[in-house]
Amino acid sequence: MPRADRRPPAWDAVVRAAALALAGALLGGPAPAHARPRTVLEAARVDSFEAKLDLLSRVDFERYQIFAVDPEPREATKLLLGQRIGARGTGSFVHPRFWRWSLAINVLLIEDLLRGELASVQPALDAPSLAEADRFRVDAEYDARWTFLGEHPYPVTVFATRGTQLLSRIFQSNYWLTTSTYGASAAWHNDVFPISVQYTFQRNDGEERELTSSDEVHQLQVGGQREGTRATVRLDYRMTDYHNRVFAGVDYLIHRLDLDHQYKLDADGTWLLGTRVRAQRRETDRNTFSEVRLLESLQLTPDRSLRLRTRYELAWWRLDAEDVLENVGWLEARHQLYKSLTTTLHARVTHDLGDSGDRLDAAVGGALLYRKQLGPSLVMVHGYQGLAGWSRSSSDLVEARVVDEPLTLVGEIPVRLAFADVDQATVDVVDATRTIRYLRGRDFELFTSGADTLIRRLLGGDIPEGASVLVSYTHATTGVASGRSAEHRYTGRLETTAWDWIRLYAEYGYQDLERWGSLHDHLSAHELKTGVEATLWNAHASAEYHLYATERFTAHELTATSSVLLPLSGSFEPVFGVRENYIHIDALDEHKNAFQVFTEAQLPLGDALSASWRATLDWELGGANDGLFLNGRARVTWRWRKLTLWFEYETRLAQKELEAYGRHSVSLNFRREL
Incomplete structure (x- = not known):
């Protein structure tokens, strides 16, 4: 052996x-x-580990030709060669109780052939800066998070994100915007008063002279909460330091400290006693504002739909060199009509005693609040407030007004909302700055971009069956270096159905638009729409009348549409349709007729290959710019295991009296996950 x-x-x-x-x-x-x-x-x-290699290649070719009223035609050719190569990994090191991390890295490679060629196209642009601008861009994008848990009750998280966007505009220099965010957060779990701390630094670097392209923001937040059987104590401190590297006069520094205490006077919480202390200081380049507030409140909630509350508030605040002592008494009654609709009635008396004299105000009012639950921790709020009051200062003043409270999002915005968070709707959210850019739900749509905000299609909700009421509010604001604009649009819509295949609707809307800058302009308009839609088997038809009236002109519009779905096979069902549109403008005595043919379809070519297309052909007559317009897009996709390859072609062609242009875009995309 x-x-x-x-x-x-x-x-x-x-x-x-x-x-x-x-x-x-x-x-x-x-x-x-x-x-x-x-x-x-x-x-x-290693407790868990997941790594993916993501390759995305894109080649864009676009050509523009515009022949308008200019003496010479303008023409530009643009070719973008882009590569995004990235990897993502998540996991735990040693043990999930000790370490946890996630990392995503992308390398952005883009060659912009339009750089340096615009000087001859638009002499107004700065030719030397364009010629010296980088035509090649190699940039790193990442999203890294690291959490140390340990065996102690104070986990620490460190995070860093960086992303670059390329905004392409016709006959203008491409616009690069890079956003970097760094920060850390920590939490201390204990039985006495759990507390959390988070610091974030965000920097935007862009090539355009716009407010959001060259700013830095420091934010510090400290919060804690303790809940007992009857008492709840909350602490919240926030510091925000904003600095703009290009524009002067817009920097600010804010400190705010809130301490809340709520106590249930009975076991079920019908009677609730509350105390709040707030200290705040705001410093700008123009002035300094400081305040301290003490608020005492008593609340009665006899049932879930009714709430009565009275409160007293004592405040001291200073604006520059003026001190003011303020006393406020408040009585409020709130009733919830439906699940998302709440009415409020209140009465208020305010007495201000300051260096410049005293002031006594009394007011009664009411409010209508619309509250939409978007997810477990995200709420959308919008309301209207009516107020009638009397004021005694140097002279008596009696006033009545209606205030449109801006729509706000309250709560935590997740990085990626699940379908369940928005009522099983389509969701596209969040960029590197972790702010909502586009959110679409079953009965609402939200879009934000920089200083622009657009909200539309908000369902009134909880309306008795038989008819649907659609209440819509749109608020859009735009702010750039050259000026700004604000738009408010209110819409009410009533819909009903007949025989399960006919839908009738009527809609009224009011629009208020105002622009500031080199020119000041104000526009208000009334809109009225009424129509009918019918769907029977594979055919669809609709007719609509639209009235648009302003102080300057009134426009009438008639639209008729018909389409048919052809079930050629089980998975190939193309749609073909026609649309007729007639517009008459009173002030200009202008008539315009527009005829459109459209088609769209999805065509499976096998288990791994598919194709789709969408195209419209418009023909306008009778207007100031008659002619033809073609807009089409075709896409072929091939999938094999974790490999996806797709080819996309898009064209926009116009042959009209005042202009003729053509745009062709070809892109080839490759994606591989490992």
């Missing part, structure tokens, strides 16, 4: 235990004396 076979049976176990102990010492330090081999093995393993 060989010598190796005469080793004791326990020798292998001893060697294996020693090897595991050595591995544990190298990976996690010396093992405790009571550690067993199984414990070392668990500590040395």
